[in-house]
Amino acid sequence: MPKIYSTHPLHPRASEMLAGAGELAIASALDGATLAREAADADIVIVRAPLPEALFAGAGRLKAAIRHGAGLDMIPMEAATAAGVLVANVPAVNARSVAEHVIFTALALLRRFRMMDRDLRRDGWLAGRAHADLNHELAGRTIGIVGLGAVGQExxxxxxxxxxxxxxxxxxxxxxxxxxxxxxxxxELVAESDVLVLCCPLTPETRGLMNAARIARMKRGALLINVSRGPVVDDAALIAALGEGRLGGAALDVFSTQPLPPDHPYFSLDNVIVTPHMAGITEESMMRMGTGAAGEALRVLAGELPVNLRNPEVVERYQQRFPAAD
Structure with a gap:
């Protein structure tokens, strides 16, 4: 049977879809050497962790790398294309989950939720209630959205x-x-926004987009929310602006180094909400992403091309490797 190798367990509905199509194997670890070794005999790889280039050089049976989600930065596209491997993704299906997270964290920052909750638990009712006079409403403010993919639109x-x-x-x-x-x-967007939301993909153009100069242009008291990728933000510049009180706060779901080291300065700042790259993860979105990835895997195993093919230039090479594919 074909081998379908996934870096992470899939939603039960996705596993059910694949049950009769091949042997589903889950990675035992996420380091590059393990992924390359365990995927060596795979026909399909479902991706939720960064893949090493060596995986594509060593997986002679591999037909497709399918991203469980939208972002393609976990897949070395040039290596996949050079190896004649299809790359597909499942776009837009977690947009609602990410958008709700953006609004949730904006409200939590404006209502000083972290500080209120901490002081209420530690020092009592009046200590928590003391934050109320410094709270703010979200309504009537200006939100600036960088990137208008499915998440930005939502x-x-x-x-x-x-x-x-x-x-x-x-x-x-x-x-x-x-x-x-x-x-x-x-x-102009940076200068006028009360809430600045980064929803853009990580590309050479967006790496370091929010550098020290742009962070300095933000309104005093503005919020920055990053649900794109960590390297879009200059961490040192953001930490300085937050520590000096020039910004009202930040909600960060992605980081240049993941997992975030436990001694990272972000953890010491009361006006920062940190989450472990889970803005787009809910039970509902995991089902949509999992079944979407499974559907693409089934198409490839049936000899078809993926609906969401992201490296169309590979098709000729791929069809040379697998002549029955169309």
Whole structure:
């Protein structure tokens, strides 16, 4: 039977879909050497952890690497394409989960939830209640969205229609702005936003996008929320701005180094919410991502091309490797 190798366990519905199509194997560890060794005889790899380039050089049967989600930075695209391996993903299915996380963390920062909860538990009712006079409402503020993929679109929709926010947006792609949103250049967006949300992919252009100069342009008291990728933000510059009180707070779900070291300065800042790269993970989104990845795996095993093929230039090479594929 074909071997379907997944870096992580799949949602039960996804596992059920694959049960009759091949042997499902789960990685025993996530280091590069283990992944390359265990995937050597795989026909399909389902990806939720960074893959080493060596995996593609050593997996002679491998037909496809399928991302369990949207972001492709976990897959070395050039190595996959050179090896004649299809790359697919499951876009847009966790957009609602990420967008809800953005709104949740914005509200938690404005309502000083971390500090209130800590002081209430530690020092009692009045200590927790003392934060109330410093709380703020979300309504009526300006939210700036960097990146208008599925997540950015959903953040804009909820912000405008659920909370009455003014929505600014900037994006590399030519697409329509969400209803009620206004496109502006990145530096104007940074300067005008009360809540700045990073939803963009990690590319050479976005690496270090929020550098010291751009962070200095943010409004005093503004919030920064990063649900894109850690290297989009200059950590040292953000830590300095937060520590000096120039920014109201930050909610960070992604980091340049993951897992985040336990002694990282972010943990010492009261005005920072840190989460372990889980903004897009809910039971509902895991089901959608898992079944989407399983569906693409079944298509490839049936000799078809994925619906969400992300390296179409590989098709000729792939069909040379597997002549029956169309």
């Amino acid at each position: 953040v804009g929709r909820i912000a405008a229609h659920g909370f009455g926010l003014s929505v600014l947006a900037t994006t590399r792609s030519a697409r329509a702005a969400p209803e009620g949103a206004r496109f502006v250049p990145i530096d």
